[in-house]
Amino acid sequence: MWRKLYLLLFFLFTTGNYAQDSIVYFSDAVKRNIKPYRSASAIAFENKDFTEGKRLFDSLVQHKLNGTLFDDFTIKGYHSKKVILHKINKPILLVTYASWCVRNKGDAPALNTLANKYGNNLQIVIVFWDKKKNLKKTANQFNSKIKICYANEAYQNDFKIVATLKHTLGMPTVYYIDENKNVVTINRIKNQNKIKISKDAAFAMSYSLFDDMINTTNTKLSLNTTTRKF
Structure with a gap:
């Protein structure tokens, strides 16, 4: 049950894009979101739910990484x-x-x-x-x-x-x-x-x-x- 709850919290955590007038660097967005993503994807991997693993990755990218300013590496x-x-x-x-x-x-x-x-x-x-x-x-x-x-x-x-x-x-x-x-x-x-x-x-x-x-x-x-x- 807790696993389903955690995945739900992760989904809620990653909904919504950044405001168009805000500047968020890619590295900062990664730092803010990578821990819950890793935890949720680890559960999906443990359950061999590769479809859910892909969904989690796509959700992270779409809702938290797309639109960020890539660092000047x-x-x-x-x-x-x-x-x-x-x-x-x-x-x-x-x-x-x-x-x-x-x-x-x-x-x-x-x-x-x-x-x-x-x-x-x-x-x-x-x-x-x-x-x-x-x-x-x-x-x-x-x-x-x-x-x-x-x-x-x-x-x-x-x-x-x-x-x-x-x-x-x-x-x-x-x-x-x-x-x-x-x-x-x-x-x-x-x-x-x-x-x-x-x-x-x-x-x-x-x-x-x-x-x-x-x-x-x-x-x-x-x-x-x-x-x-x-």
Whole structure:
């Protein structure tokens, strides 16, 4: 009975969006809401209620994280010294991975295609929770239009971004952030490699996930047709 009551309290706790005239940083919203979310999702996981687990995640994102101002993280760049998110003057698709995790085989080609398709209207940033020395092989899978970054607990300056993103919503996770650095939507990336699927099917699934996020409600991007590739 108490479990049902707790889930009800969590649902009530997460209803209602932030007021449009208030500024709430993403990291602050995570701090305020992550404990009840973790407790409720742990109960759902214990009961093997994966549908409820997804509902809880979606509720957290929709009611408490969407609309927040994404923090002005400065991230180490693989091909550059650093990447400052708030200096990127266009929407950002931020994808987080770890080099030791098996990525969907369709993700890299889908992200490369999207980076070409949207040209100068979107910046794709990939953050690996890793050290630079472990990224050489992985980083080469992505084209030059994608900013490859890395962060790790071993680096003192990475504490906030690691705590805010990696240790809360997990990985792999993808965030769509508009040109004003407001969080539009967040999704988890499902592992498709557990199913034997062709490269074309894997590409289609990855492409659909990322492109749907980019073109969510009221965020349609105009295409740069001169760089469009399929």
